[in-house]
Amino acid sequence: MLWFFYIIYSNYIKRGTYNMANVTILGAGAMGSALTTPLRKNGHNVNLWGTHLDTKIIDQLKKDGTHIKHKCKLEDGINYFYNEELEEAMKDADLVIMGITSDGLASVFKKAIPYLKEGMVVGSVAKGFEYDLKDKDKVIILPDILEELLPENLVGKIPFVFVGGPCKAVEVVWECPNSVDYASKDIEAAKYMRSLLVTDKYNVGISSDVIGLEICAAMKNAYSIGLGMAEGFKELDGKLNNNCKAALFTFAVAEMGVLTKAMGGSYSSVIGQPGVGDLEITCEAGRNRILGEVCGGGMPGTKAIKKMRDEDITVEGYNAIKFAWELIPQLEEKGVLDRSKLPFLQALYEILFEDKNAYDTIVKVMNKCTGFDYE
Amino acid sequence: MLWFFYIIYSNYIKRGTYNMANVTILGAGAMGSALTTPLRKNGHNVNLWGTHLDTKIIDQLKKDGTHIKHKCKLEDGINYFYNEELEEAMKDADLVIMGITSDGLASVFKKAIPYLKEGMVVGSVAKGFEYDLKDKDKVIILPDILEELLPENLVGKIPFVFVGGPCKAVEVVWECPNSVDYASKDIEAAKYMRSLLVTDKYNVGISSDVIGLEICAAMKNAYSIGLGMAEGFKELDGKLNNNCKAALFTFAVAEMGVLTKAMGGSYSSVIGQPGVGDLEITCEAGRNRILGEVCGGGMPGTKAIKKMRDEDITVEGYNAIKFAWELIPQLEEKGVLDRSKLPFLQALYEILFEDKNAYDTIVKVMNKCTGFDYE
Known part of the structure; x- marks a missing residue:
């Protein structure tokens, strides 16, 4: 008993x-x-x-x-x-x-x-x-x-x-x-x-939704670098770019949705705390945003990341961009993703890894993503 | 010719x-x-x-x-x-x-x-x-x-x-x-x-989507007051409440979706620039956020709005909360809305119009809305 x-x-x-x-x-x-x-x-x-x-x-x-x-x-x-x-x-x-x-x-x-x-x-x-x-x-x-x-x-x-x-x-x-x-x-x-x-x-x-939660957890860091760039533009001419940052926020959510869907995750995570919520807090402050601000202010991407690494600062979003970029061909091979649906991610890769000018590249992202069909 | x-x-x-x-x-x-x-x-x-x-x-x-x-x-x-x-x-x-x-x-x-x-x-x-x-x-x-x-x-x-x-x-x-x-x-x-x-x-x-765009345009002001409250909590004990603000942001998006759907609008506006994008910029600064901060810091809602009105400051979100609150019975009568799906809006009404304590009320919103079924 x-x-x-x-x-x-x-x-x-x-x-x-x-x-x-x-x-x-x-x-x-x-x-x-x-x-x-x-x-x-x-x-x-x-x-x-x-x-x-x-x-x-x-x-x-x-x-x-x-x-x-x-x-x-x-x-x-x-x-x-x-x-x-x-x-x-x-x-x-x-x-x-x-x-x-x-x-x-x-x-x-x-x-x-x-x-x-x-x-x-x-x-x-x-x-x-x-x-x-x-x-x-x-x-x-x-x-x-x-x-x-x-x-x-x-x-x-x-x-x-x-x-x-x-x-x-x-x-x-x-x-x-x-x-x-x-x-x-x-x-x-x-x-x-x-x-x-x-x-x-x-x-x-x-x-x-383990997949959606993880994709959002990684990509909110990546996109927060981009949102930080809009904050950094004021270094160029003293002008705030709140409109740009808010618009990029929306594009970031859309692209987290594209990647989550391609990986087999659920959109509920994207519009929930792991996606929208965590992006909101991450873009307000922190190392990802700082890297973005520095690039937005005019420093080439490779120089900016070197500077932060020299100061022993790990930028998770930087790694996430690289990983996501390498993930794309894997997902394209499976036929579940078309990379043209990730223009903001592509811009971030080009700015950070190929030293494209942040301001000009983000202006083009704004042109391309406005009214863009993310479906 | x-x-x-x-x-x-x-x-x-x-x-x-x-x-x-x-x-x-x-x-x-x-x-x-x-x-x-x-x-x-x-x-x-x-x-x-x-x-x-x-x-x-x-x-x-x-x-x-x-x-x-x-x-x-x-x-x-x-x-x-x-x-x-x-x-x-x-x-x-x-x-x-x-x-x-x-x-x-x-x-x-x-x-x-x-x-x-x-x-x-x-x-x-x-x-x-x-x-x-x-x-x-x-x-x-x-x-x-x-x-x-x-x-x-x-x-x-x-x-x-x-x-x-x-x-x-x-x-x-x-x-x-x-x-x-x-x-x-x-x-x-x-x-x-x-x-x-x-x-x-x-x-x-x-x-x-005229309807969705208009609902989001009005309600992003309303919810930004709530997000401002999380910013104001630091007046109570000196502690930041970024986690709370980010979580409330997500609940705000969800409730803009509930109202938009009930009014016959499209969710695409909610997750697009009129919803997510405009909420992001509105909660960063401005009169709606200020009213929220003042209430979050401990001032009763009716006193806070009186103070702002005495200074000739119009707070659009305050009116939006009142209008939305009056809209609810109209939508319930039509059978297209259940007010229990808007706990954050209800909290904002109670704080601003019935002088409920902002901190206690928002803590309860966080309890209720976490894992809440907004469908």
Whole structure:
């Protein structure tokens, strides 16, 4: 009889909304550490593990609970782990959240694999494209990377949940209201992850559209560089170009729709938080916009990106443009895309990689995209 | 034989892209006067007529060509007319553009009616809702007002063209690139108006969706007040709420879609320049956003609007919220709308007209609208 209660009890613990779960967050950077706030507010047991790049962050967190990037204290009661303590950090996890940037995702996930067990849910905040691990010429989205890395005995047994939508990490720590989407092929897994994180401020919508969410997550960075160019034009003659920026915003949404459709995703993500919402916040400030502003102000694309790289600034949208550009022939070969439907993306590629003049090129985009048939 | 050439010639003059047309702009305010720039660049004969409110503007324009609102000179060769010179200003017009704000549109159009002739095209930059002239309890869109005012002998003989999309007037004067939509039930009329105004900077798309364009034009002001509230929250505790603003942006687009659909408009306007594009520019700055910021910062809605009115500041979005709120029962009666699909609009009404606390109300909107089924 005892085993019967045990099964009910353990299941209750695992999926129950109001019960304590064990959550391990891999990566103590801005977003990984921010998610400790709603998790601790909901009373879960939270392990925050830092990569080798996060040692100073973990040092300070252990010392006085302050996160040196967020410049404020995190919630009490979080368990902190250094890079070499991965096994301990992963022990008994119900939910593992990959709080890792796209370029580090595969390597960290590989390290975590030995500690994954059937029934665990894996969430990821990483966004974007990558080269296929099996075919270095092929561009795929990050969810495919995680699926590929999973060892045979765990295939189909570890559901993945991906996070999209506008979400500045520090505002999560501050408990400002937000709204994000959790997308998964396994809706129950997405709902489970939501049940652990959702609060009256951290709002979560559920979606089955992993592809659309990922395409938007990557491309909103790309197009925000373009919107930044309109902001940068004022360097040329002192005149604001708000009309141009707003029009480009609309074209960006349309082209995210073209790419999402070609990849097999849903338009609902494009007009939802992952698309429109995340584009809005991304074009207001940040590194993508800065790169755009610099180019819009007259600096050639290759010089502008070199300057930012010399200052150790990663511009995600720049990589997204390159990946998307390489993805186009793959999609054309499949017969699901016509590159003439992406004039804004083409312009961004030409400005950033071929040093075409930003102003003249954007003026032509405005001519071409106005009244353009994106269908 | 001569009459034959005359017909061909006069038609050519009238509809030809590269021929001089006579264009009369009624209203010398920001937008009316701005449209003189693309028209003069294209070599048309332009008459700019000022209402009784524009006398000082016309004075200065006649003196040295400077527009006192734009603080710069307009193009050379524009003919300026005072309020009492309407007949002369309207003489031989091929295109009449109503550069009048929504509250003055009907009265100015009535004055212009005696000088309208079959074959003239009438464009309008005024946007929004109004009470039906025949039924003061009924809310209708401005295009319906113009249609209603037309005397019987001109019904069906004067095509109307409506302008939507992001367009700060002064940027048109500066010749910064923009993209707007011209919508008309008579597509040829919209194309004709475009042919007179389009330049390499002033881009014009053509649309048949008058209803969607007008709904978006009005509601983008309304929702921008809500987006401004998220900006204002920083007054409460010093914390930015960019996540909230971006999420609300997405809900605003969704609700513009709900209203547009209920009114019989097209979703293409909502995700195009009149909806997404114009919302983007409107929420970045301006009077609607300011009202929202003030409420978000803690001032009760009725006090905030009184303060702005005392300073003689018209907030178009405030009126749009009221009109939309009164429109709801009309649409419910027709069975084309369920008001529960407009939670953000309801919140704005409650904050502005019933003094509900902005922060608490918006937090509830975020809870309700996340993952909300807007279909």
